[in-house]
Amino acid sequence: MKKIYKPEKDTWSKILERPTQTVADIEDIVLNIFNEVKEDGDIAINRYTEKFDNVVLGEILVATSEINEAVKLVSNELKEAILLAKSNIENFHTAQKTERVSVDTTAGVSCWQEKRPIQKVGLYIPGGTAPLFSTILMLAIPANIAGCKEVVLCSPPNNQGKIDPAILYAANLCGVTKIFKVGGIQAIAGMTFGTETIPQVYKIFGPGNQFVTVAKQLATKFGVAIDMPAGPSELLVVADDSANASFVASDLLSQAEHGVDSQVILVSTSKMLIDAVEKEVHTQCKTLPRKEIAEAAIANSKLMYVETDQEALALINEYGPEHFIICVEDEDYYIDNISNAGSVFIGNYTPESAGDYASGTNHTLPTNGYAKQYSGVNLDSFLKSMTFQKISAKGIQNIGNAIELMAEAEGLQAHKNAVTLRLDSLKK
Known part of the structure; x- marks a missing residue:
């Protein structure tokens, strides 16, 4: 040192x-793979799995039989340790639940905020030299507490075409809906665009190497959100x-x-x-x-x-x-x-x-200085805040004139008319 x-x-x-390398250093490589996966789907996925993971796969979706076999291979001692961790992670993330926030901003104007789960999320779990099954606990547990309906997991296979048994055990334990033997850039691309086999998701979570980090950042160009740049x-x-x-x-x-x-x-x-x-x-x-x-x-x-x-x-x-x-x-x-x-x-x-x-606490955290503006993964990472409002006749009379004046000042006449028509109807 x-x-x-x-x-x-x-x-x-x-x-x-x-x-680390910059986005500019890696972007061309990532975009080439993204374009191929978008165009060729599973064929491109398998091509890059063979190239980077040195294995030819007939099926990338992990079968129930593989999961059942993996459960048998994990020692009872490790299962107990995972269950202890699961309990603590559930306790901490369940405590992050918040109630509906509701307020009458003025007489007749009720506004409130509620949180709803992101319906489809993708989890990336590194394999290779260190199969990070603990990351599944950190991502799938809050996803399930939040109520996400579809939880897709991608993790690279070894050269025998298998995923580490502890990864499969933890994924099954924590309610992951589908597990795929796909790693690296091609996994992020698969979850970004969807393929014949891999579902498209709305948000991608999980750490990875520099290539995975850049792939996640570029996924945002194609309408998919990410947890953070976790490299x-x-x-x-x-x-x-x-x-x-x-x-x-x-x-x-x-x-x-x-x-x-x-x-x-x-x-x-x-x-x-x-x-x-x-x-x-x-x-x-x-x-x-x-x-x-x-x-x-x-x-x-x-x-x-x-x-x-x-x-x-x-x-x-x-x-x-x-x-x-x-x-x-x-x-x-x-x-x-x-x-x-x-x-x-x-x-x-x-x-x-x-x-x-x-x-x-959660171990999926911002790196490369992004802690200056990003939070680590938490329960809210899997939720969206939605606002609601209901305005009574009295309420629109209380705020209507202000809306008309502001809309007119911005030159948006139709905005003003939407209020004026309602106010006029109350005068009759």
Whole structure:
């Protein structure tokens, strides 16, 4: 990890750059695949599955028999862990339900807001080197609490044409309606346009690599909404001498092992802690099964020393981390003043892994600085707010003249007439 001491503010944007390609770098590749899937449907899907996943599939829809077999392959211990996580996630997301908001804005004018589920949603679940079955819990559970009627899931197959059993178990447990063996750009394209087999959806959720992230962003050009630009994982830890260096190192490595394009950063007011964490990262990394991936991500990562908490906070808000861990003596300062972060973890005994799996909060979060304007996935992500109004005869008399004057001032005579006709009818 690169050490940086007391960086000048005018260097922050350069220092805090993510190790990812831009939309412009990838857009042509994504659009070519999108166009082929739009034109050729399942044929294009299968062509790219063979190219990128090295497998030829006869059927991309996962059969009930495959799901039943997968359920048998998942150990009872893992099933119990998943059920515990499911319960906590359900508790936290159910608590996010809100009642109808209703108000009489003036006498005779009743306005209210209600939330309705998005009918068709698509979930993208990464497979490959790390089959993220936990992401199914984070997406399918709130989708079901919200009442989404169709929940479609796409996940890349392995070279035997299968999806990890834990993914199929979790999807079946959480009420996913259809599961497809499709990954990458072609999966996003399939859910965007629909094919002979894959249904078109209204909104796409889920993390992925840089290509999936750009594909999701480009899907919005074709009338499909997305949860957020959720790309390669990232973590920023702020720590001082009250922190445990081995804990901090383990958190940094837990994100580094996600992928070679992940990024982790330590910001500290203690040079001694920085040195201790650096040694711990080196020691712990040696024993990791995904050592090579973690080492590549660590090469993109930084240990940063600043002199004050105020400077640290300003730098962190500039970065806008996906995950933000606070391990300092004055933790309230950061809790009260952090503006830009996807999810916050507080104290020496709150690892980021808890949020990834079982504490109950959602782990689908904005990356690449999008925490400055996006929220992480929550129950409202699967809902739409609809407004209603009902105006009585008395109500239109109370606000009618104001509407007429405003419509006339904007030169919209028909708007004015729609009110005038009603007001005149009440004079008879």
